Amino acid sequence: MNKYNALVKTIDDAVEEEVTLSLNGFEITCFIGICPYQLQEGKEYPVSFELMIFDDYLVEESHEIRSSLERIDNSFSYWITGKLEGGTICSLISFEDEVLLSDFFYLDGEFIRLKANRIDVEFLTE
Template sequence: MVYTALVKRLDPLIEEEVTLELEGIEFTGFAFICPYKIEEGKSYPVSIGFTILNQLMIHEIQEEKKEIERIGLGYEYYIRGLLHQDTIDAGLVFVDDDEYFSDYPELMDKYVEIKVDRISIEFLRTTTD
């Protein structure tokens, strides 16, 4: 899904680290694809996903909750929301590019919590770029 994201902060030391606001939700992630220069205070089209470095931790939750919760001061997040075949709807829709969710057919269309090592951000080209 394509969103318009406001760049809230660019880290001066870690080039890929960016803090965005999408639909009132603020989070820090890594811009793994950024085909142009971005600036704080400006908005850009993006899609969002997640990165799992070791093993996916996923389980069903009883509440119908959609949220993104940062774990401590690092880059890990809990993403809670409705699981679909290749996305999780946590108020923002995260794409499962690595097909992790296909291993959990019993959790489809249920509310789940996943722990991710970081949120991945792809800045998209527009026709005017």
């Protein structure tokens, strides 16, 4: 599990599990999976992230040699581009997933593009 420190930018009024975070110079909108305390906008918290893929994995070799996270419309879904290293896609945030290792081992060492249905955030107690 990779740990990060993220600043809470906004907590959505309509969808209470939706939070927009700022870290490493970019913003990401996530689904709050676990949060053992009350969040406050403008405060920084330790977090970890998990990919949520509900159906088949949509993975392709990328023609771009750069890391990116692109939000799809106004949803929780993202296109994630990064280098596949074992079971980890190394992007602006690194995500570990056993399926990447077992089913996409032939792309190891390459830049890939992966569609995530959502990115869950866990707020850590340290």
